[in-house]
Amino acid sequence: MITIVPRTAGLRGAGRVEDPSTAGISEGVEASQQFDGIDWSAAAPSWASMITGLVLPSLAVVALVVFIDYALCWLFGSLINDSWSVAPWLLPMMMLPLALICAFGCGKIFLHLNRPLQTR
Structure with a gap:
């Protein structure tokens, strides 16, 4: 107040x-x-609310990237598992940039759809 x-x-x-x-x-x-x-x-807001406002959105973005990375690895892993004889950690490392792009693309679409119709 x-x-x-x-x-x-x-x-x-x-x-x-x-x-x-x-x-x-x-x-x-x-x-x-x-x-x-x-x-x-x-x-002024309390320190707890400021830290919460920084930590929780950051954790949500990290969780979204990990989830998308896991889904992409599962999808591509099932397609190339039999014919690809490389280290198992290589596929998640290759999918991580694509997962980051997808996560920030999802965020951009969410922000675009969340705006009022007058400002679109």
């Missing part, structure tokens, strides 16, 4: 202006400087 704290001291640096062309500007500044501002310590 945002808390607005009223000021008790005079206005900061806002004085009366003699030039009539800028008189309206100083009145607007005076009206907006009646409050000291926002209590940022109460308005």
Whole structure:
């Protein structure tokens, strides 16, 4: 919740202006400087929510890439398993760039479909 704290001291640096062309500007500044501002310590999110906002989406992207990599390895592994005599870890390493491209492509499509129709 945002808390607005009223000021008790005079206005900061806002004085009366003699030039009539800028008189309206100083009145607007005076009206907006009646409050000291926002209590940022109460308005800022907690460290736990900031870390959660970074960690959970990162884990979701990693899980999506691993799932796509596993699915691609299963698909191509069943097709070339009999005729390919190479190390078993080579196929997942070859499919990882394709899995990354697929994961970020899925994210882009999701973000595109999530936008309102007016901005598409």
